[in-house]
Amino acid sequence: MLQKWLAEVADERVHGTHKEVVRERFEAERAHLAPLPPVRFDTSYRKTRRVALDAFIDVRGNRYSVPAHLCGQQTVFIHMALDGTLKVFDSEGTVVAEHRLRPKRTGWSVVPEHHARLWQELKVETRSLTAYAEAASWN
Structure with a gap:
């Protein structure tokens, strides 16, 4: 149910800050994203x-x-x-x-x-x- 909401609602909305469709912005940035580090960030x-x-x-x-x-x-x-x-x-x-x-x-x-x-x-x-x-x- 969450996946469906993300795909059909959240990712299809126009983002309030950058005024672009979330899914389209993500696709444009995908090539520049790096994997998360293997160790969690220390928030202590x-x-x-x-x-x-x-x-x-x-x-x-x-x-x-x-x-x-x-x-x-x-x-x-x-x-x-x-x-x-x-x-x-x-x-x-x-x-x-x-x-x-x-x-x-x-x-x-x-x-x-x-x-x-x-x-x-x-x-x-x-x-x-x-x-x-x-x-x-x-x-």
């Missing part, structure tokens, strides 16, 4: 972000993890695609993180491997719990 929304000290970037009100080696000083490039994917690129153009864009209410998007180095370097003070055990026994 592109921006830069600065990586925070906790290895996260802020995008549209939410936070997304990036590898720890980018902490604090690196500017990264983000591409947000129409399909809801977020790709993060380093200064060399290498993809360093991929996430699904999330609504603010769903919280942060974390890839545990991004923060593995931070957890290894983290120095947490430990102390004996005997004082707490003694205090609990007083009740």
Whole structure:
């Protein structure tokens, strides 16, 4: 049905801009048309972000993890695609993180491997719990 409408109505009308019959204009231009490229045109929304000290970037009100080696000083490039994917690129153009864009209410998007180095370097003070055990026994 669509093909019939295209052939009998759309292609036979006089175009409002160039004032020619659409089918005739297409036939005149056909020899000059090239095939579409094999790779789809990237329509991603592109921006830069600065990586925070906790290895996260802020995008549209939410936070997304990036590898720890980018902490604090690196500017990264983000591409947000129409399909809801977020790709993060380093200064060399290498993809360093991929996430699904999330609504603010769903919280942060974390890839545990991004923060593995931070957890290894983290120095947490430990102390004996005997004082707490003694205090609990007083009740």
